[in-house]
Amino acid sequence: MKPPQETHQGNQDGMALLLVLAVLAATTILAAHMMLVSETVAKDAKVAAITSELRLQAESASDMGLWMHLTDRRLFSDRTLGVDLSDREATSDFEPWMMDRREHLLYDDTCQVFIGDAIKSISVTNIDSIKSGIDADDSDSLDAANEFIDIYNDYVDSNDLTNLYGKEADDYANDGYPTLPRNDTMQFRAEIYWLDNWQNVITGEITIIPPAGITISTGTSSSAGGSSGRTPSNGTSSSSSSGKIPFFTASEQDFINQITDLSDANLQAILDARDAWMTNAVPLEESLDADLLYNVKSKFSFEESNYAEITATATDPSGEIRVVRTVTREVNMSSSSIFADRSQETFSIWEIRNE
Numbered sequence: 001m002k003p004p005q006e007t008h009q010g011n012q013d014g015m016a017l018l019l020v021l022a023v024l025a026a027t028t029i030l031a032a033h034m035m036l037v038s039e040t041v042a043k044d045a046k047v048a049a050i051t052s053e054l055r056l057q058a059e060s061a062s063d064m065g066l067w068m069h070l071t072d073r074r075l076f077s078d079r080t081l082g083v084d085l086s087d088r089e090a091t092s093d094f095e096p097w098m099m100d101r102r103e104h105l106l107y108d109d110t111c112q113v114f115i116g117d118a119i120k121s122i123s124v125t126n127i128d129s130i131k132s133g134i135d136a137d138d139s140d141s142l143d144a145a146n147e148f149i150d151i152y153n154d155y156v157d158s159n160d161l162t163n164l165y166g167k168e169a170d171d172y173a174n175d176g177y178p179t180l181p182r183n184d185t186m187q188f189r190a191e192i193y194w195l196d197n198w199q200n201v202i203t204g205e206i207t208i209i210p211p212a213g214i215t216i217s218t219g220t221s222s223s224a225g226g227s228s229g230r231t232p233s234n235g236t237s238s239s240s241s242s243g244k245i246p247f248f249t250a251s252e253q254d255f256i257n258q259i260t261d262l263s264d265a266n267l268q269a270i271l272d273a274r275d276a277w278m279t280n281a282v283p284l285e286e287s288l289d290a291d292l293l294y295n296v297k298s299k300f301s302f303e304e305s306n307y308a309e310i311t312a313t314a315t316d317p318s319g320e321i322r323v324v325r326t327v328t329r330e331v332n333m334s335s336s337s338i339f340a341d342r343s344q345e346t347f348s349i350w351e352i353r354n355e
Contacts, residue, residue, distance in 0.1 A: 050321050054322070055323050055325070057107060057110065057323075058111065058324065060107075061107065061314065062113065062310050062325050062326075066308070066310055066329065066347070069115055069308060069331060070333060072094065072098060074333070079304040080302055081099065081100045081248055082100065082274075083283055083285075083302075085281055085283075097115060098115065099248065099304045099305070099308060100116075102115075102278050102279075102281075103279075110316075111313065111314045112312070113310065114310075116246075116249040116308070116310075116311070117248065117304065117307065117309065118308060118309040119245070119246055120204060120206055120208075120245070121204035121245045121251070122202060122204050122205065124192055124207075125209075127153075128149065130145050130149070131145045131149075132258075133256075133257025144201055145201050150163035150164055151166050151196055155180070155194075155195060156183070177194075188209065189207070203251075203253045204250075204253055204257075205249075205251065208350060211348070211350060216307060244299065246305065247300035247301060247302055248277075255267055258300065259296070266292055269289075270288070270292070272287070273287035273288045306330055306332035306335070307329075309326060310327045310328075310329070311326045311327075312325045312327075324354070324355040326351075326353040326354075327352050328349075328351040328352075329350050
């Protein structure tokens with residue numbers, strides 16, 4: 001039997017060993033945690049640096065797209081889309097930069113640029129247009145559209161009178177939105193998504209609301225000129241040529257809405273023909289049969305407007321990080337409203353969206 005003092009010393013040694021092991025374990029865990037945090041911070045910093053660089057590349061690419069498009073308009077007055085380009089190619093090797101959503105590669109193919117028409121199928125200042133694609137016998141869809149129009153009209157009018165299906169301040173307050181309605185014209189197209197039941201009637205994209213004092217002209221630019229100046233109003237029209245939706249920026253739903261009794265096969269043929277133009281510049285007259293082509297041309301615009309939506313996508317070499325920049329701006333050089341300053345040295349940007 002060990003003396004009491006030896007047993008006590010043994011207990012102390014055991015406790016000291018446990019304490020050392022506990023401290024060692026805690027230190028190891030702390031060191032591992034610090035290493036993990038350091039790696040995470042380093043990766044976040046790397047991603048931030050790459051994203052910042054890609055953002056600058058996308059900005060540069062979108063500006064390059066603008067200049068190339070303006071150059072294209074100066075060199076070639078015919079702004080008809082989807083037609084044979086052989087005559088043009090015979091006189092110039094300048095790559096077409098038109099509003100047809102074709103892919104343009106820049107900076108060693110790290111940036112893609114697409115130029116589309118800023119005119120869309122729906123205008124917030126011509127909301128009755130949402131009924132244009134509804135069959136007269138489709139009473140449910142017509143009722144939904146009329147109800148939405150009442151809600152929209154109450155949102156933008158300055159009085160407190162409630163339309164049949166509309167909503168005024170008290171109704172919005174009861175729903176938890178005390179600052180609505182605006183009781184004035186919309187300032188941002190996204191406001192339309194604040195209105196009840198928009199999902200049931202808004203089936204296409206919405207035309208941008210231009211800056212105050214500018215009205216979007218419905219005339220097309222059959223030449224590099226065209227008319228679009230400053231006016232007292234702040235309106236817009238969702239049309240490009242004679243009220244038609246631009247073909248190359250139309251959605252599948254736009255085709256369904258605009259072309260009566262469009263079969264699935266014909267819809268696919270239209271989409272395939274558009275893709276063939278975008279990828280290989282195959283004229284639509286070569287990829288669509290005559291009747292379907294006539295139907296499409298009667299419903300959609302093939303002339304550029306004076307308002308471009310330029311999308312630039314920059315991707316890192318790994319393909320894991322991507323930045324998308326979309327800029328909407330006027331491109332009619334003969335209009336003073338294309339500039340943001342009186343000295344006409346700075347081009348105006350209507351909208352920038354970054355993703």
